[in-house]
Amino acid sequence: MIDLSTIPSPLVQIVIGLIGVLAFVGLNGLVCVYLERKVAGHIQRRPGPFEVGPHGILQPLADAVKLVAKQMITPKGADPILYWAAPLISFAPAIACFLPLPFGPKLQNVSINVGLILILAFSSLNVLALCLAGWSSQNKWSLLGAARDIAQSVAYEIPLLLSLLPIILLTGSLNLAEITQTQGPWPWQWLVVKQPLAFIIFFVCVFAETNRAPFDLPEAESELTAGFHTEYSGMGFGLFFLAEYSYMVVGCALASILFLGGYQGPVASGWWWFLLKVYALLLVMMWVRWTYPRVRFDQLLNLAWKWFIPLSLLNILITALVVKL
């Protein structure tokens, strides 16, 4: 790992950082695919991939080769420009979301003062990509998937933002590195102890925002065949897939920075603690996916509007009172 702060020009720093992020995103995609399949396999009492390489470790590579080699089909009657722009719009902001993340004490690409909001803003672009994909596919299932996605994302963005406000109130900063530093290395110094409710609401909202089961309604395969990406083949689908895993990592990274002390940990703080926390949370997401049935659409929205929003507002009120008094 290079100490990024030693590189003089900020522009060069950003370029190197971008390359690093791209490499991380690609590698993370492979690791996540492997993890997901292994987790699913072990939860379902089967070994998971086992043929390609030792313990199937090369399986994600084989998957990637398959996806790249597949023919890219544009459905008849679809809008070709928007149809192929959608996966790119889905994937590109995911890269931007990695820029302000402090991976380690000196391992941060852009130390921006509004890092938290930046991530939230760019991750909200995913909705747009999903809508475009659903609309331009000229497929009714895709359209229904897009409609569900809009309602779901708009509903869950509110409690997601509201659940983060208490953190901002407590730390007085939007800079992710600063927020990390206000917490100590030991678990009882982490913000999750002060804000358990906010953590739960935030983590559930991450499930909904990344369309993970049990909130995977936009692509509910037993209802909408495959929702918004029904028509996509090859790398078009691959990019959506990669974007989904990237957003999952971003969500888990935010959760670990804001609530679990980021790169700080007992004994030796550093990027290893950060990755450990992120992947632990990712495993929880996979565990949930392979365990629960899918909720219904109105139940999902009821959960957001009737429970999470009032609860997070209450949480803000209490936090504000405690902070000021």
Next chain:
Amino acid sequence: MFDLELGLDLSGDFYTRHFQPTPSEDTLILNMGPQHPSTHGVLRVILEIDGEYILRAEPVLGYIHRMQEKMGEVKRYEQYLPNMGRVDYLHALAWNWAYVGAVERLMGLEVPKRAEYIRVITCELNRINSHLLWWGAYLLDLGAFTPIMYAFQDREIVMDILQRVSGSRLTYCYYRFGGVSQDIDDIFIEKTKEFCAYLKPRLKMYKDLVTDNIILRKRVEDIGIIEEETLRKYGATGPVLRGSGIKYDVRRKEPYSVYSELDFEIPTASSKDALGRYLVRMQEIEESLKIIEQALEKIPPGPHISPQAPRRPKPPRGEVYFAVEGARGEIGVNLVSDGSAYPYRVKLRSPSFSNLSMFPEIAKGTLLADAVSILGSLDLVIPEIDR
């Protein structure tokens, strides 16, 4: 293709054009199937939806139609027997039994006691298999991936047991006119007893893990309520009927074979919803285990096939109806013989056919996700509907 004057969409095939609704701005015609993950095979449902609310649902059948009834007329009685395993591939032995039973009734053929018990054991094992698969597939419809893997693990044991006696794993052709094709042995009995002991704690686990899960409960409670009147008018049978609290089971109401000698309950649920049908099926697995255990105790020695059993039956003239309780409901075979080696007419009464015909009525006004849940709770096997 869009006819502006009539406001009708002229694209699509015969059925989409035929089911074209009152033209409206807000509704959308949606083709669910024939290749759709939750129609389990090749069922197609044309839906007219407003948002995600279903205004009208119309199943379109025939994608796996094989004209089984015509085949029955052009094949000899014993030649037609293997077809029965293909009508309902999940509860093949019940169809075996229905056809064999009809021919036996037509000929007045006595079946040895041992054969009857073997039939009961194997048929109930097959029923457990069918219900387990339904359980997994239904949860798959509701978005839970894992249970189907557990169900398949259990099914594997049953299939091994049945393979031992019948030679096949899915589309069995095990029963013969006047008995069964092969006697069971000690290993079969031992393995079946082991399976019964193995499945009971598993069922307990499934209850804790899946049935009591709040998300599942919310997805099935008060979904797809079917009233008694609807059930009667459409002729629904099986767990769909019992899930609405009606205690009708062919094994009890019209006892065939040795079921009258066995002690078992007919589980019913009064909630009338998808949960009721779910619970009825889960309890039926337990009852089937009870039946198997009793039958294994009571099974008498003797021949496994009647010595008078003809290899090529030539039943006398006449007509019979033989009903059997399948995993999905009442299976009926209506045979008409003209005294030759070929049946004059074979009519197969399939329970899924009647159960599915209710779907347009119960799906009306529900959400798309609930329609999937309802469709799953009816436990359809499409080859049985199309025949």
Next chain:
Amino acid sequence: MSKQADSSICAYAYCSHEQTGYEKHFFITPASLLQHVQKLDELGYFLEDITCMQVKEGFLLTYHFNRWEKPGRLALRVLVVEEDKTIDSISSIYPGALWHERECYDFFGIVFKNHPSLIPLLLPPEMEERPLLKSSEKLRDLYELLPGCEQVLHAPRDEEFGQFIKECSQKGK
């Protein structure tokens, strides 16, 4: 072995469940079908299925009814002649008959009057032929198949059914 060949069990209303699977048979006229089905509906029967069979005399339609409370499979039989292959649809009373009737229309070409959408159910819509029709050398007489009922052609036994309904209502179902 052939207990039935010489008997006339099935020609009359009551027949042995052990031997045929039916409790009762009724031959009725096509014109009275609807009112009889209506009565069965009032008695709480459910429709098991509708089947059809081609014989020399025409088409024998059989409506199977059963009830939940006790075994009592009942067959209503109607003969439709070749020249006029039409009969009333019972779907207004039993909506479950919709599909059974469409199936009969598919396989035999029998037209059900007042059926809301008599279109092919199982066969492809462009298919013209009716697969279950038999060639003339394969056709059998009704009395060959159901021994002892040659007279039903000329005198369907509506009065038997009336008697049965009367008995049922006297017993209070």
Next chain:
Amino acid sequence: MDKIGLGVFLAHVLIIVAGGLVTVFARSLVRALTGLIATLFGVAGLYFLMAAPFIGVMQVLIYVGAVSILIFFAIAFTKSSHLGEEARPRKQSQWFFLLSVPGLVIFSLGYLLIKFIPQGFLQPQETQVKDLGGFFLGPYMLPFELISLVLLVAMMGAVILGFEKKIKRED
């Protein structure tokens, strides 16, 4: 550094103008919306260039992430025939109105801006988020609250419209 700044500025202007042209001339409404989103993005980039990252990020979050999604919702779920009135070629008078009114606005605004150019900084200075918050709750309290009132009214209107639809379905 100034040259880089100029280049970045021109690139943003290019995105904004191109997006605007797509918005006006695209035949498909969704493509037009995509053009609009590109324009909004370009504006957000300009805010970044002016060292106002908070405003820029908010522009992305609110306009791109939320408002345009709602516009998309409105477009995608309104059935419009491609043979409708708006699909016909435009008349001469329509071209005139299309060009004259916006042209008038652009030129008068541009003239006023150049004529009465406000006092500014050549080098951008970053305003802290805390100061922004202070402004909202201090000098600009009334406008801020008024805007939230407008939003509240809009939300209530949406709820009422939604209820009407629901009641109609139940009939």
